[in-house]
Structures are given as structure tokens and as C-alpha cells.
Amino acid sequence: MAKILYIEDIEDNMTFVKRFLIPRGHELFWARNAESGLEMAFQVKPDLILLDLGLPDADGQTLSTWLRGEPMLETVPIVVLTAWPAEVARHTVEAYGLDGYLCKPFKINELIQLIDKLLEPTRHED
Amino acid sequence: MKIEIVPASRFSIQELTDLYNQTRVDYLVPMPMSADRLMEYVRDFNVDLSRSCIARESDGQTLGLSMLGMRPGRGWVTRLGVLPGTRRHGVGAMLMDCMLENAEQAGVGEIILEVIQDNAPAYNLFLSKGFEEIGSWLVMRRAPRLVSAEPQGEIEALTREQALEALRAYPHHVTWINAYESMSNAPDVEGMRIQLPNGGRGWIVYRSHKYTLRYSLSHLVLHTEEGDPAEVGLQLLLNLHTQNPRHDTYAENIHTDDPHLVAFGELGYFKNFSRIEMRRKAGAPVNFPAV
Known part of the structure; x- marks a missing residue:
């Protein structure tokens, strides 16, 4: 189905998401910090990126500017998964030109719906 | 245990x-x-x-x-x-x-x-x-984006030493992380001084970090020496972001009463969270918490 890159430092969070995305046919790639996330984004060329804002080497906001600054990656949808309050997450998504957010703890159905919506074929024809 | x-x-x-x-x-x-x-x-x-x-x-x-x-x-x-x-x-x-x-x-x-x-x-x-409360501070972010207005004023880039000297003479309180001592420990301190046509003048000191091949700005301290802080601050930030259009910016510990706050808002900064600063004098009594 789709190649999804999850940039998240906490393995349990990745495992939780992986458990539901793999059965839906997605390929999940995991990077546990910003620098490896950027490298992996170049290698994998993901269809969608799930991004934690609290990363140990550079935070998710900074990483999103790197990703958005690369022509190869600038149109890849980025969804923020964060423990920040919803208002901060919303401001971040708007200011950094990202595509959606979910605040932890979120329901897995919310994530699946958001991913499905962002990966809809019609979206790529816009 | x-x-x-x-x-x-x-x-x-x-x-x-x-x-x-x-x-x-x-x-x-x-x-x-x-x-x-x-x-x-x-x-x-x-x-x-x-x-x-x-x-x-x-x-x-x-x-x-x-x-x-x-x-x-x-x-x-x-x-x-x-x-x-x-x-x-x-x-x-x-x-x-x-x-x-x-x-x-x-x-x-x-x-x-x-x-x-x-x-x-x-x-x-x-x-x-x-400990007792002594102040409250904002932590703000600004995503990289082009500024829409033309910056004004005569800008002088400050060397690291000049920037540190300006900060050392800063007359207001700053928190530990933005203090002269912290900045003098850091290798990446920069600054600029502005002179506006109407006589307004001031400076900004900040850090420009390098992450892999990319940069971001942080630890901003603004000071208006003459004129309206909102205007001087706006022109300092306009010049800063015109010169650094692709830099992500993290403005940490800006006082909630800082007269430059309006300028931060105009340049697209938004609040991430607030901090309360607290102080304890030596020998202060230990209090029992309210039940």
C-alpha cells in the first residue's frame, strides 16, 4: 500500500502503531532521532511521514523544516503525533505547513483514518 | 524501598x-x-x-x-x-x-x-x-518563512565578542540560559545592532546553531536603547529573518512583560509554553505544603 516513515524516539509508541499499520499492507520504517529520520527519508522516499515533536537530537519542528526544505520531500504529507497540548500541535501544524496532528494518547482509528485520507489517490491529482 | x-x-x-x-x-x-x-x-x-x-x-x-x-x-x-x-x-x-x-x-x-x-x-x-515566584517567561517558535515587509534601518553585524559585550551590559534580568555567562560558554553567538531613521536604536543577540547541514536560531535577547521597543524590535526581527529565511527559530524565556512581544507576534512567533521562574534565598525556611 504505502511506505510510511515514523520518526519517534520511544520504541513502544512505534510498536503500537506498527501493530495496526502492517496488517493494512503498509510498510513501516522507523527512525528514532531527527538525523536518522532525515537520512531515512532520503533513502526510503516515503509516501507519508509520522513525526514525533519531542526528539532527542533536534525537535520535530526543526526536523520538519529540514524535510520541507528538500525538493524531493517537500510534498510528502507529514502528520504530527505528539504529547504537546492540542493548541500547540495545531499552531505547529499551521506554522510549519504540515498536514495533520494527533495528540497522544490517540485512538488508532483516528490515525488510520487520517493516513487513509492523506494517501487518497485523488490527493495526488490536486 | x-x-x-x-x-x-x-x-x-x-x-x-x-x-x-x-x-x-x-x-x-x-x-x-x-x-x-x-x-x-x-x-x-x-x-x-x-x-x-x-x-x-x-x-x-x-x-x-x-x-x-x-x-x-x-x-x-x-x-x-x-x-x-x-x-x-x-x-x-x-x-x-x-x-x-x-x-x-x-x-x-x-x-x-x-x-x-x-x-x-x-x-x-x-x-x-x-522557593518563591519571581517572574514568568514564554517559550515561542517561529517556522522558517519569507518575511513580507521590507526591513528598515541601518544594520551593523556584531562579532561574537561585540554581541557578548552588549549582553554583559544588558540592564534587565534574563534567565540562566540566556545570561551572559551561558552565552559566553557557547561558540555560536551572533548579534546585530540597528539604527532607525527616527532615532530608534537597539540590538539583538542570539545563537545560530548548526544541525548537520542546516541552521536554526535560538536564545534571542532584544534590547531597545532608544525609541519604541515594538518598532525597534520589529525591525530587528525583520532584518534577522530576512537574512536567515530558512532558519527555524526557538525564542526561549522571553519575559511575559517584554515590550518587544508585539514584534514577535507580528513576525509569526507563537507560544509553545510558559515557565515560572522561582528563587530561594540562602537560609529560607522550608514550608509545609498545604493539604
Whole structure:
């Protein structure tokens, strides 16, 4: 189905998401910090990126500017998964030109719906 | 459980980083660190690991940590955290007692710290240890984007030394992380001075970090020497972001009454969270928390 890159430092969070995305046919790639996330984004060329804002080497906001600054990656949808309050997450998504957010703890159905919506074929024809 | 307090200097930076990150997995504001960032943190903010404390059980299982920054006459408590499963057993209070004792033994006259607004357990702990509120500060972000207005004024780029000199003479209070001592520990300090046609003048000092091949700005301090701070601040920020259009910016600890705040808003900064600064004078009585 789709190649999804999850940039998240906490393995349990990745495992939780992986458990539901793999059965839906997605390929999940995991990077546990910003620098490896950027490298992996170049290698994998993901269809969608799930991004934690609290990363140990550079935070998710900074990483999103790197990703958005690369022509190869600038149109890849980025969804923020964060423990920040919803208002901060919303401001971040708007200011950094990202595509959606979910605040932890979120329901897995919310994530699946958001991913499905962002990966809809019609979206790529816009 | 039997808990002992030992100096943080007995642990490697990687061990301290791992413990710190474990204490913050469920924190209000996610702030994990890498070992490299913690090393920078220790250097920039004069953290004395021999006076910083680790709480552990007798079998060696670590439970929490707290770090103490030391400068002449002042101490700074930072990175206090306890593992989620072991909270409400007095570990945080033991770590704070260790901090206070170490600071007083070193002859420190006052100890300061910052606590994130709405972190009631930590705030109440600090109150109970004799700390009092002295100010509130904003942490703001700005995503890279082109500025729409043409910047005005005559700009003079400041060398690191000139920027530090300006900051040393800054007449207002700044928090520990933006203080002259912190900035003078950092290699990446820059600044600019502005003169406006209407006589307004001021300066901005900041850090320009390099992450891999990319940069971001942080630790901004603005000062208006003459004129309207909103206007001087706006022109300083316009010039800063015109010169650095692809830089992500992290403005940390801007006072809630800072007269330049309106300029931050106009340039697209938005609030991430607030911090409360607290201070404890040497010998201040320990209070009993309200029940």
C-alpha cells in the first residue's frame, strides 16, 4: 500500500502503531532521532511521514523544516503525533505547513483514518 | 524501598541522558535529549555534575536525577525528574534537599529554577522547599518563512565578542540560559545592532546553531536603547529573518512583560509554553505544603 516513515524516539509508541499499520499492507520504517529520520527519508522516499515533536537530537519542528526544505520531500504529507497540548500541535501544524496532528494518547482509528485520507489517490491529482 | 543519593559525576553522560529521558517520557512538554545535547547543556549552563544528584535504590536501580548549575553566588536547579512509576514516594523531595544542601555548602546566596506552568506537583514541591515566584517567561517558535515587509534601518553585524559585550551590559534580568555567562560558554553567538531613521536604536543577540547541514536560531535577547521597543524590535526581527529565511527559530524565556512581544507576534512567533521562574534565598525556611 504505502511506505510510511515514523520518526519517534520511544520504541513502544512505534510498536503500537506498527501493530495496526502492517496488517493494512503498509510498510513501516522507523527512525528514532531527527538525523536518522532525515537520512531515512532520503533513502526510503516515503509516501507519508509520522513525526514525533519531542526528539532527542533536534525537535520535530526543526526536523520538519529540514524535510520541507528538500525538493524531493517537500510534498510528502507529514502528520504530527505528539504529547504537546492540542493548541500547540495545531499552531505547529499551521506554522510549519504540515498536514495533520494527533495528540497522544490517540485512538488508532483516528490515525488510520487520517493516513487513509492523506494517501487518497485523488490527493495526488490536486 | 531504601533510597540513596549519589553524585551525578559517577555516571557517564550516556547514562545520565538515558535516565533523564526515562523521567520525561510522560512529561507535559516532551524534551528528550541526546548525549551530545546533554554535554552541550552541561557546558553552556555551568552544570556541576559533582554537585548534581542521582537517586537510586540500594540495588543500583536509578530512580531520578537533578542537576545543579553553579556560578559565583548563584545556583540553578534544572532537569529534575523522577521515573513515572516511582513518583509520590518522596524521591523528588530528596533530590531537592540534596540540591539545596550542595548549593549551600558551596556558599551560594540564592538558588533559582524554572518550572513549566501547570506542572503543579513540581511547583508545589518547590514552594514547599522555600522557593518563591519571581517572574514568568514564554517559550515561542517561529517556522522558517519569507518575511513580507521590507526591513528598515541601518544594520551593523556584531562579532561574537561585540554581541557578548552588549549582553554583559544588558540592564534587565534574563534567565540562566540566556545570561551572559551561558552565552559566553557557547561558540555560536551572533548579534546585530540597528539604527532607525527616527532615532530608534537597539540590538539583538542570539545563537545560530548548526544541525548537520542546516541552521536554526535560538536564545534571542532584544534590547531597545532608544525609541519604541515594538518598532525597534520589529525591525530587528525583520532584518534577522530576512537574512536567515530558512532558519527555524526557538525564542526561549522571553519575559511575559517584554515590550518587544508585539514584534514577535507580528513576525509569526507563537507560544509553545510558559515557565515560572522561582528563587530561594540562602537560609529560607522550608514550608509545609498545604493539604
